[in-house]
Amino acid sequence: MNxxxxxxxxxxxDPRVLExxxxxxxxxxxxxxxxxxxxxxxxxxGPRKCSCIIADVEMPQMSGLxxxxxxxxxxxxxxxxxxxGKPSVRSxxxxxxxxxxxxxxxxxxxxxxxxxxxxxxxxxKPDVN
Amino acid sequence: xxTDPVRTISQKSVEELERSEFYLAxxxxxxxxxCWVFSPAKGFEYWSRELFQIHSLDPSSEPPxxxxxxxxxxxxxxxxxxxxxRQMHGGxxxxxxxxxxxxxxxxxxxxxxxxxxxxLDKGVLxxxxxxxxxxxxxxxxxxxxxxxxxxxEAQRLSHIGSFGWKPDxxxxxxxxxxxxxxxxxxSTTITMExxxxxxxxxxxxxxxxxxxxxxxxHSAFDLEHRLLFPDGRIKYVRVLATPLxxxxxxxxxxxxxxxxxxxxxxxxxxxxxxxxxxxxxxEIIPAYVGTSSPDxxxxxxxxxxxxxxxxxxxxxxxxxxxxxxxPQDLDRVLTAWQAGLTSGAPVEQELRCxxxxxxxxWFLNRSLPLHDDEGKIVKWYGILFDIDELKETQRALxxxxxxxxxxxxxxxxxxxxxxxxxxxxHISQTALNYSGLRFDDFLNLGWKQFIHPDDFEDAAKxxxxxxxxxxxxxxxxxxxxxxxxxxxxxxxxEPLRGSDGKIIQWYGLSTDIDERKRAEDHxxxxxxxLSRAARIATLAELSASIAHELNQPLMSVLANAxxxxxxxxxxTPNLKEASASIDRIIRDAKAADEVMxxxxxxxxxxxxxxxxxxxxxxxxxxxxxxxxxxxKREVRIDWNLDKDIPSLFVDFIQIQQVFVNxxxxxxxxxxxxxxxxxxxIRAAQQGTREILIQVIDNGxxxxxxxxxxxxxxxxxxxxxxxxxxxxxxxxxxxGGRLWAENNxxxxxxxxxxxxxxxxxxNHSSS
Numbered sequence: 098m099n100x101x102x103x104x105x106x107x108x109x110x111d112p113r114v115l116e117x118x119x120x121x122x123x124x125x126x127x128x129x130x131x132x133x134x135x136x137x138x139x140x141x142x143g144p145r146k147c148s149c150i151i152a153d154v155e156m157p158q159m160s161g162l163x164x165x166x167x168x169x170x171x172x173x174x175x176x177x178x179x180x181x182g183k184p185s186v187r188s189x190x191x192x193x194x195x196x197x198x199x200x201x202x203x204x205x206x207x208x209x210x211x212x213x214x215x216x217x218x219x220x221x222k223p224d225v226n
Numbered sequence: 227x228x229t230d231p232v233r234t235i236s237q238k239s240v241e242e243l244e245r246s247e248f249y250l251a252x253x254x255x256x257x258x259x260x261c262w263v264f265s266p267a268k269g270f271e272y273w274s275r276e277l278f279q280i281h282s283l284d285p286s287s288e289p290p291x292x293x294x295x296x297x298x299x300x301x302x303x304x305x306x307x308x309x310x311x312r313q314m315h316g317g318x319x320x321x322x323x324x325x326x327x328x329x330x331x332x333x334x335x336x337x338x339x340x341x342x343x344x345x346l347d348k349g350v351l352x353x354x355x356x357x358x359x360x361x362x363x364x365x366x367x368x369x370x371x372x373x374x375x376x377x378x379e380a381q382r383l384s385h386i387g388s389f390g391w392k393p394d395x396x397x398x399x400x401x402x403x404x405x406x407x408x409x410x411x412x413s414t415t416i417t418m419e420x421x422x423x424x425x426x427x428x429x430x431x432x433x434x435x436x437x438x439x440x441x442x443x444h445s446a447f448d449l450e451h452r453l454l455f456p457d458g459r460i461k462y463v464r465v466l467a468t469p470l471x472x473x474x475x476x477x478x479x480x481x482x483x484x485x486x487x488x489x490x491x492x493x494x495x496x497x498x499x500x501x502x503x504x505x506x507x508x509e510i511i512p513a514y515v516g517t518s519s520p521d522x523x524x525x526x527x528x529x530x531x532x533x534x535x536x537x538x539x540x541x542x543x544x545x546x547x548x549x550x551x552x553p554q555d556l557d558r559v560l561t562a563w564q565a566g567l568t569s570g571a572p573v574e575q576e577l578r579c580x581x582x583x584x585x586x587x588w589f590l591n592r593s594l595p596l597h598d599d600e601g602k603i604v605k606w607y608g609i610l611f612d613i614d615e616l617k618e619t620q621r622a623l624x625x626x627x628x629x630x631x632x633x634x635x636x637x638x639x640x641x642x643x644x645x646x647x648x649x650x651x652h653i654s655q656t657a658l659n660y661s662g663l664r665f666d667d668f669l670n671l672g673w674k675q676f677i678h679p680d681d682f683e684d685a686a687k688x689x690x691x692x693x694x695x696x697x698x699x700x701x702x703x704x705x706x707x708x709x710x711x712x713x714x715x716x717x718x719x720e721p722l723r724g725s726d727g728k729i730i731q732w733y734g735l736s737t738d739i740d741e742r743k744r745a746e747d748h749x750x751x752x753x754x755x756l757s758r759a760a761r762i763a764t765l766a767e768l769s770a771s772i773a774h775e776l777n778q779p780l781m782s783v784l785a786n787a788x789x790x791x792x793x794x795x796x797x798t799p800n801l802k803e804a805s806a807s808i809d810r811i812i813r814d815a816k817a818a819d820e821v822m823x824x825x826x827x828x829x830x831x832x833x834x835x836x837x838x839x840x841x842x843x844x845x846x847x848x849x850x851x852x853x854x855x856x857x858k859r860e861v862r863i864d865w866n867l868d869k870d871i872p873s874l875f876v877d878f879i880q881i882q883q884v885f886v887n888x889x890x891x892x893x894x895x896x897x898x899x900x901x902x903x904x905x906x907i908r909a910a911q912q913g914t915r916e917i918l919i920q921v922i923d924n925g926x927x928x929x930x931x932x933x934x935x936x937x938x939x940x941x942x943x944x945x946x947x948x949x950x951x952x953x954x955x956x957x958x959x960x961g962g963r964l965w966a967e968n969n970x971x972x973x974x975x976x977x978x979x980x981x982x983x984x985x986x987x988n989h990s991s992s
Contacts, residue, residue, distance in 0.1 A: 111778045111782075113779065113782040113817075114781050114782055114785075116782070116810065117781065117783075117784075117785035118785055120803070120807055120810070121785040121788055121789040121792075124789040124792035124796075124803070125792065180781075182773070182774040183770045183773060183774045203777040203778065203781035204780040204781040204784035204785070205781060205785070206784070206788075207785055207788035207789070208788065
C-alpha cells in the first residue's frame with residue numbers, strides 16, 4: 098500500500114504529453130501511471146492507487162476540472178495538479194479555490210512541478226542524484 | 227142709471243139682472259176675457275173690468291182713447307194696430323180676429339187675441355168685441371212649433387224618418403225626412419204598396435213577413451232591409467216600430483222610425499273588410515302578435531302563436547302564455563313586463579319560448595301601449611319576433627370575434643393596422659405589451675421610438691413607399707422591447723382593398739425573428755468555422771487553438787529535455803533513458819514545425835464561393851456584424867460610397883470577414899483614447915481595373931505599416947496578431963492588395979484594392 102500511495106497518476110489525451118511527464122517523473126524517482134482519459138482513470142480504480150494526480154484541463158468528455166469536482170469531497174480526495182495547453186482565461190486562484198493544489202500552463206517547467214509534488218508526497222526512492 | 231125705468235119694473239128682474247151680470251163678470255175673470263165697445267166717432271166707449279185687468283190698468287178709470295190705446299200695444303205690433311184702428315174709426319172692417327202683443331205698465335208683454343164684430347146700437351154702428359189673454363196658449367203653440375222644427379231638422383240631419391201606421395186601416399203617415407229617404411214626393415199618399423215597391427226584391431218577403439206579424443201580434447219590431455231605386459242605387463234602412471199603448475180609437479196604431487243606415491253599413495263593411503285584412507296580416511306576418519288589457523292580462527293571441535307553442539287559446543289567455551317562457555328567462559321577462567305596465571313605457575326584451583316540440587327559440591318581444599284621448603292606457607300591443615337564427619349568427623359571430631381577438635392577442639407576433647395614409651389605427655395587445663407603449667404613443671409617427679434608430683430610416687422609407695404605391699411592406703428591423711432590448715423583427719404589411727380597388731386599410735404583422743436571426747447568424751458563423759477550419763473564427767479562439775497545437779509538442783519537448791538532463795546528471799548516468807528522451811525531443815520538435823507549416827498552409831487557401839456583390843452590401847453587412855457585439859456598438863461608423871461603383875466578384879463571406887477584421891481592429895485601436903472615435907469607410911473606382919475601399923480611423927495610427935501584416939505581431943492583449951495576416955492573404959487570393967498608411971492628421975487608413983468583376987469571371991479558379 099505504501100508503494101501504491103506514492104504513485105503519481107498522469108491524465109492527458111495527448112500520448113506525447115503522457116509519455117514525457119512519466120519520463121520526467123521517473124527521472125525524479127517517482128513511479129507514475131498514465132491514463133488517456135479521466136474515464137479510463139476512474140474505471141481502472143486510479144484514485145485508490147495514487148497519492149497525487151496531474152490532469153490536463155482540456156480533454157474530450159470529462160475535463161480535468163470535472164474530475165477535480167468529482168473527487169472533491171469523496172473518500173478519494175487525492176491532491177490534484179491541473180495543466181492546460183490553451184491560453185486560459187482562468188487563473189491559478191480559480192483552480193485553487195476549487196481544491197487543486199496547483200495549476201500550470203504548458204509547457205510546464207519540470208522542476209517547479211516536481212517541487213510541488215514533493216511537497217505532498219516524497220519519492221519512494223531517494224533522489225537519484 | 228138709477229132712474230132707468232126698466233130697473234124699476236120689478237125687484238125680481240133687477241135681482242136676476244144683477245146675478246147674471248155677476249156671472250158674466252166672474253166668467254170674464256176666469257176666462258181672462260175682457261169685452262169692449264167701440265164707436266167709430268168716439269173710440270172706445272166701454273172696457274170691461276177684466277179688460278183693464280188684462281192690461282193691468284185701474285178698472286175704475288175711463289177706457290183709453292185710441293191714441294192712448296196704441297201706446298199700450300207692443301211696438302212691433304203698433305203699426306198694424308194703428309191701421310186696424312184707423313179702419314175701425316172709418317167705419318170699415320166689419321169683422322176681425324187678430325192676436326197682438328200688449329205692453330203692461332211694468333213692461334211685461336202679453337199676447338191678446340182680439341175678436342170684434344159690428345152691431346147697430348139704436349141705429350148707430352158700433353163695434354163690440356172681446357180681448358182674451360192668450361199668452362200661455364201662444365207660448366205653448368210657439369214651443370210646439372219650435373219642437374216640430376227641431377224634430378224636422380234632427381230627422382233631416384240624422385237621416386231618421388218617423389212614421390205612424392195603422393195596420394187595420396192601412397193608413398200611413400210619414401215625416402218629411404222619410405219621404406226624402408224613400409225619395410217620394412212629399413205630396414204622395416203613402417201606402418204599403420209604395421213601401422214594398424221601393425224594397426229590394428230580395429228583402430221583400432222579409433219586410434212582408436214583418437208587416438204581417440206586426441198586424442197580427444201587435445208587437446214591436448226591428449228589422450233591416452235594403453231599398454232599391456230605379457237607377458240601381460241601394461240604401462240600407464233600419465226600421466223600428468212599436469205599437470202605441472193608447473191608440474186613437476179601437477184600432478191598433480204603430481209609431482216608429484226608419485233610419486237610413488247606408489253610411490254606417492258601408493263603414494261597417496269597410497271596417498269588417500279591413501279587420502279581416504288585419505287579421506290575415508296578423509296571421510301571416512313572421513311574428514306572433516297579442517294584445518292585453520292595461521293590467522297585463524292577455525286578451526288576444528294570434529293563431530300562429532298558439533300553433534307555435536302548442537297551447538290552446540284557453541291555456542294561453544290571461545297569464546297562461548308565460549308558461550312557454552324559458553325558466554331562466556321567466557323572472558327577468560315578467561319583471562320587465564310588470565315594470566312596463568307600471569310605468570307605461572314600451573317594453574323591449576329578448577327571451578326564449580318553448581315550441582310545441584319542447585325545443586326553445588329566441589324571440590324579440592316589443593310591447594307598446596295604446597293611449598286614449600286623455601292619455602290613459604287602454605290596451606297593450608305586443609309582438610314576438612323570432613330571432614333565433616339571428617341570435618345564433620350573433621353568437622357565432624361573437625364567438626368568432628372572441629376567438630379572433632384571442633388569436634390576435636395570443637399569437638406571439640405584433641399586429642397593427644393603419645389608414646391608407648399611414649396613420650396607425652390599431653395596435654394589438656401583444657404589441658402594446660411588447661413595447662410597453664400606449665396606443666396613443668404610436669400616433670403621429672410616434673412609432674419612431676419603437677424602431678432601432680439605425681433601422682428607422684429604412685423602415686420609414688419602405689413604409690411610406692408602400693403607402694404611395696400600394697405594394698406590400700416587407701422589411702426587417704429591430705424593435706425596442708419594454709425593457710430596452712432591441713429584437714429583430716420581420717414586418718410584413720398588406721393592403722385591404724375595397725370593391726373599387728381603393729385601399730381601405732393596411733394590415734401588418736411583425737414577427738420576432740431575433741432567435742431565428744441569431745440562429746442564422748450562429749449557423750453562418752458555424753458554417754464559417756467549419757468551412758474555414760477555425761481560420762476565420764474569432765482571432766482569440768484561433769490563437770488559442772494554434773497555441774494549443776504548439777503547446778502540446780513544446781510541453782513534451784521541455785519535459786523530455788528536463789528528464790534527459792536528470793538522467794545524465796544522475797550519479798550513474800542513465801544513458802539509455804537520456805537517449806530515448808532526446809529521440810522524443812527531436813520527434814516532437816519536428817511535430818511543432820509541422821503544425822506551423824499546417825497553419826501557413828491554411829492561410830493560403832483559395833477563395834471558393836465567388837459571386838457578384840456590391841460594395842454597399844459588403845460594407846453594410848460587415849458593420850452590422852461588428853455591431854452585434856454590444857461593446858462595439860457605440861462607435862460611429864460613416865460610409866461614403868460612390869453611387870455607380872461596379873459590383874465585385876468575390877467570396878462574400880471572406881471579403882466580409884476582411885472588413886469585419888479591419889473595422890474591429892479600428893474600434894479596438896481607439897479604445898481608451900480621448901478623441902471621440904469615428905470610423906469612415908470610403909469606396910471609389912480607381913482606374914479601369916480596380917475598386918479601392920478604405921477604412922479610416924482617428925486612433926493612434928500604426929507603428930510600422932508593413933510589419934503589422936506579419937503573423938504574431940499584435941498590439942492587443944488577446945490573440946496572436948493573425949487577423950491582418952489572414953486578411954491580407956484573403957485579399958491577395960482575390961487578386962487584390964491590402965496595405966496600411968498613417969494619416970497626416972492622425973489615425974490610420976487601411977486600403978483594400980479589389981479587381982473589378984466585369985470580365986473577371988474566369989479569375990475565380992486562378
